[in-house]
Amino acid sequence: MQNIKPQRVLSAIEAVGPQVYRILREQIIQAELVPGARISEAEIARGLSISRQPVREAFIKLAEEGLVQVLPQRGTYVTRISTASVMDVRFVREAIEADIVRQVAGEHKAAIVDELREQIARQKQVPHDDRAAFLRLDELFHHTLATAAGRAYAWSVIESVKAQMDRVRFLSVDDLQIGRLIEQHEHIVDSIAAGDVGGAEQALRMHLREILKSLPEIAQSRAEFFDGTG
């Protein structure tokens, strides 16, 4: 089966390193590159028909996010998901987004409420089996909140740490949870619309803690993806 290698198109207007980073990051989050898998600079470079150098830079960035572990002279491995790391990231994200939503709720801008309600309507229309589509809309929802508060930078920080959470979410979101998450979105927006700062904050914190509920279950059913240290 001499299948022609699908030459992944790398843009010429952007440096290759960051592109490789995004490709690998996406593959790790979506478990195409499974936890524990061994990858090598040379192997990836061959696959993309580029040199090892940009791949190396991508590895470094992935290692900073904790998505891979680089062992000098030994190899580079996709990290297994650590429930402790997931909870660490969730804590940071909750802290930042709590202050963001407090600010939004305190500013009484009707346009934002309309925008968010429209997004919720779209979330309800997502087919129940299309997890990726819902996750994209969920991401957009939280991103919109941050932008509305004028906190684009804060969101960029969240983005740079949330990969660990996304890996779990990709494994865990099922239909039932989607419905509950949408309800929580509505609760957040209602609180914002009412100018209920404290209520909005609490609603958001509860929303982000939802992930913890399914985490033990996922860690057990997909034990090979998780490290054993808890």
Next chain:
Amino acid sequence: MQNIKPQRVLSAIEAVGPQVYRILREQIIQAELVPGARISEAEIARGLSISRQPVREAFIKLAEEGLVQVLPQRGTYVTRISTASVMDVRFVREAIEADIVRQVAGEHKAAIVDELREQIARQKQVPHDDRAAFLRLDELFHHTLATAAGRAYAWSVIESVKAQMDRVRFLSVDDLQIGRLIEQHEHIVDSIAAGDVGGAEQALRMHLREILKSLPEIAQSRAEFFDGTG
């Protein structure tokens, strides 16, 4: 003046790239490398008697922190301090540390209070002209809080973003401010000791907002270090 180049000792047991990163980061924060300065991979590499590759990796990491700006085929420049960026970082830091201190205040661990009070005593003994020494102790104080809450990861996130704040602090901390900052530390610890969760949070938020008070003044007196966009 044929002065012998002081060969900075690079450890052999750690990769060179991260070491270069730390050296340059320190120099930028302490304004040895002044904002707007042009630096080049080759120049730094020659100075350290290494190749361009590890320097390049350091540049990439510095660029992610916003400490330098890499313009392909043109050059790399130490960024000027942006007051907007400083406020962005402060927002993130305040959000995270607020949740940390709430947790510490809610746990009623006497050992932590003792440790923090001892640190404050040491802060009072710092000579009033030794800014660097006080900043180190201040850093230790906040780091200790995070560790006490079991939030080592959260602190690592703060560390990776706070360079922008540190650059300003290095320019701004004078004797008067040191006294006020120590008072605020005491206020925070008192609230923790009393188990006053809300009070501890507010005290910490006020503490971290202190930097904003001197920011406009610094930005004016050292205008050449700041960008003009506000």
Next chain:
DNA sequence: GAAGTCGGACTTGTATGGTAGTAGGCCAAT
């Protein structure tokens, strides 16, 4: 004199070569 053009000396980005170190298989010796 002024404007346009060409060339060289930079810059970062990418590719490739070389080095030290690890892992694991194979073989020999006990």
Next chain:
DNA sequence: ATTGGCCTACTACCATACAAGTCCGACTTC
């Protein structure tokens, strides 16, 4: 049968070479 030692293949890390683009000054031309 088990253990110890070599040897090959692989790894990441660093150094070096090459490529592509930018800037600036000198020269040419009008």
